[in-house]
Amino acid sequence: MAGIKDVAARAGVSVATVSRVLNDHSGVREETRARVLTAVSELSYRPNTLARSLRTDQTRTLGLVISDVLNPFFTELARAVEDAARSKGYSVIIGNADEQLALQDHHVRTLLDRRIDGLLVSPASGDSVALREAALLGIPMVFVDRWIEGLDVPLVRADGQPAVRDLVAHLYALGHRRLAIITGPVASTTSNERVHAFRSALREHGLPLPDAFIGQGDFQTASGRRATERFFALPEPPDAIFATDNLMALGVMEQLRTRGLRVPADVSLAAFDDIPWFLHTDPPITAIAQPTQELGHRAVAALTDLVEGRSAGSVTLSAHLIARRSCGEDERTRR
Amino acid sequence: MAGIKDVAARAGVSVATVSRVLNDHSGVREETRARVLTAVSELSYRPNTLARSLRTDQTRTLGLVISDVLNPFFTELARAVEDAARSKGYSVIIGNADEQLALQDHHVRTLLDRRIDGLLVSPASGDSVALREAALLGIPMVFVDRWIEGLDVPLVRADGQPAVRDLVAHLYALGHRRLAIITGPVASTTSNERVHAFRSALREHGLPLPDAFIGQGDFQTASGRRATERFFALPEPPDAIFATDNLMALGVMEQLRTRGLRVPADVSLAAFDDIPWFLHTDPPITAIAQPTQELGHRAVAALTDLVEGRSAGSVTLSAHLIARRSCGEDERTRR
DNA sequence: GCTGCGCATGGAAACGATTACATCGGTCAT
DNA sequence: ATGACCGATGTAATCGTTTCCATGCGCAGC
Incomplete structure (x- = not known):
């Protein structure tokens, strides 16, 4: 592969000059510049970024x-x-x-x-x-x-708390009282924020958030399945599940399907992060969308x-709730 | 940030020796190697990959x-x-x-x-x-x-042709006779192969593939919507659509939804490439899965x-058909 | 006719690594 | 005792750029 020296030789100038036209520094005669440029293209020379970066840091x-x-x-x-x-x-x-x-x-x-x-x-x-x-x-x-x-x-992030509050209000309005959440990894900042917003919104409606309704997840699909499994091993399972990311929501759906449970008839579902497929799942999934x-x-x-x-x-930007049918029917989602 | 010279100085050796232990070349006394290694970790030295790559090519x-x-x-x-x-x-x-x-x-x-x-x-x-x-x-x-x-x-690829043939047989068995396809970009090799397999499988069943049933796509969602729109502008629209990738299948679903058409009652749908969400769409989508x-x-x-x-x-590996409900019910998909 | 200046250009030293080759004790065979 | 050899290490060239400084030249000012 041709180097800057080859270009210099071909154009009859020094490497310094070639470098100057390549980085368009001023002070190169127009005619010289042209000569260099044609040499560059004739050799289809491309500067070695490694060398360049090494030098320029x-x-x-x-x-x-x-x-x-x-x-x-x-x-x-x-x-x-x-x-x-x-x-x-x-x-x-x-x-x-x-x-x-x-x-x-x-x-x-x-x-x-x-x-x-x-x-x-x-x-x-x-x-x-x-x-x-x-x-x-x-x-x-x-x-x-x-x-x-x-x-x-x-x-740089989106604050999901108001949207989570909206979601809880939405679920409450639809008659749900046994709300569960599936979290991300314990120390996850976003997950904690979502859990916190969820809990305090629940409190505003006078609802409890028992430990059994907090499913420990890790933002991956499989953990959504596991958490769901645990919820339904409970004597009184939740009537709505909020997954704090879309992959865990997928896991929830997978598990519900193997259990033969229907959404939203048997249990409602909502997710953080909206993705195109949520429109086409059975049923379409209520989600909180980030910009x-x-x-x-x-x-x-x-x-x-x-x-x-x-x-x-x-x-800090903001996220917003997109209500679909997975939490039950109301005037916003019926059509 | 510390360089190899700093390490050499600290260990009281030359840069050559440092380099030798870093790339574990033989012929360095064990004690020297140890000294170098401690210097490396004391300075938390990390070799500059740019320089290294420049030299070693x-x-x-x-x-x-x-x-x-x-x-x-x-x-x-x-x-x-x-x-x-x-x-x-x-x-x-x-x-x-x-x-x-x-x-x-x-x-x-x-x-x-x-x-x-x-x-x-x-x-x-x-x-x-x-x-x-x-x-x-x-x-x-x-x-x-x-x-x-x-x-x-x-x-390195998967040959989709047998699976496409299986798909056509599946559709035929379910009573579909007006099969349409949505292709990728004109010159796309995979798309062409899929179209070709589709066409020849159709021929085996004595079915035509009119030009109007070949929707020109580009492997992106929007083109699935457009092709679907065109299909349903036809006096006699297809009764089954095969999208040659999953994004275009998403586009098809979006368009069907805005038109108020049901899958598979009004039209069947199948896609090339299986993705986790296909299990949970309404209805689950028949797809050809690649390894x-x-x-x-x-x-x-x-x-x-x-x-x-x-x-x-x-x-060349092989792909296989996964039949779900989006093409209608048969003994494999009913449950 | 100098001096000084600016403009276009070239020479060579970096950047931080690898590695061919040189060096230097020491050991061993003769 | 001498030289060959070996093992451990150092010296310096090199990779392909950028950029500081030097150089040569023409020209304006005196």
Whole structure:
């Protein structure tokens, strides 16, 4: 593969000059520039980014560590992030943590080894040594959707609490009184927020939230199945289940199906995060939708601000309830 | 950030020695090695991969260019690829082409600029200059799922033809005679294969495939909606629709819903590629499932063979029909 | 006719690793 | 005792860029 020297030789100039036209620095005669450019295209020369980055100490690359590629919410987020980054002249390297702390830290380290300019992360729950180190090192970093308490890192997310309150009101209005929730991993910030909002909304309606109605999940499909199984082993099972992410909602449906239970006749179901398929499930599923695209865009904006030496603050957007038939019929969902 | 020199200084040895222990070359006294190692961990030194790659001319990184991250088939594939690669000591950088030739070529070039060791690609349809150049340059390269005619590149895929034939037989047995198909982009190899298998299976049953029953799609949701709209503008619409990928099947369902049509009462539906949600849609959707995990693993195996100087051949796995209720009831789907 | 300046360009030192080759004791065979 | 050899380590070139500084040249000001 041709190098800058070959180009220089062919154009009859020095490598310095070639470099100058490539990075369009001023002070190159128009005619020289043209000669270089034709040499470049004749040799179909492409600069070696490794060498360039080594020298300039910047890669124009952002790292994105997401919790689970198989979760449509995160793939949509990743997509938005990539779009935004590309339009700002950055590329993105994605690491999939699969909800595992160890895998997440592996990716964080790999990304830092690659000398990415900045890190966008939706951290798995738990104490991440790698992320703490990165923050201490002053790596430009932004959290998106999830965060880690005690780290001074800007956060871009949607506040789901009002929407959760709406959801509880909706369920209450439809006559449900035995509401259960399936949580994410214990230390998950988003899950905790959702549980907290759920509990306090319940209290407002004078409803209890017994421990048995708190299903411990981990944001993955299988845990939705397990939690559901446990709910229905109870003498008095819940009459509505709120899954704090879409994959666990899938697990709930799978388990209900094997038990032969119907939604919403036997039990109602709602999920956090809306995905296209929720419209077409049997029945369509009530969900809380986040402004995913905008989350991605804002996160990239914040991160590039940091990378380019500007300051960046946290951003909080809002989520909203989309009522469908999975919680029963009312004037909003009947048609 | 600490460099190899700092480590060398701290351990009281030369950089060469440090490098030797880092890459565990033999011929370093045990005690020296220990000293170096403690220096490494005291400084929490991490080698600069850019410098290393520049020198060694290898990155231990694979590029993966997929057609659409929002398509669950590809994200599952990406996941499998990453797993397989990681277990072989490679990392992977994903580029999302979004079914656009230009974007695909952009990613191919970006990846080559990063000096990835090998390229795994599921090419968008059409003539890709970047891919042709890469192949000519002798970049280790493997196609997965889709391919480009006339390029001598190993291909890992599933042959869907027998399964398509099974699907047609299934539809025929259920009494359907007016079968329509929604294709991918015109030049798409997989789509063409599916259409061809569909057409020839139809012929075996003495059924025609009028042009009006071939909906031109592009593997994206919206095109499924459009094709469906056109089908139902026909004086005699089809009584069964086969979408050649899962996103277009989603589009079909969306359109049917706005038209108030029922599946399978008004029209049957089947899709290529099975995804978890197909079990829970209303009704569950008949689909042709590919061995996605294995495709990913085999593709990585083939690519690493190439990268490491071994030879690699093409692999063809098989897909199979999973009959559900979206095509009507028979003894297999009733319960 | 100098001096000084700006413009276009070239030479060479980085960046942080790997690695071919040199060096330097020490051991062993002759 | 001498030289060959070996094992452990160091020196320095190299990968392909960017960029600081030097250079040469033409021209304006005196």
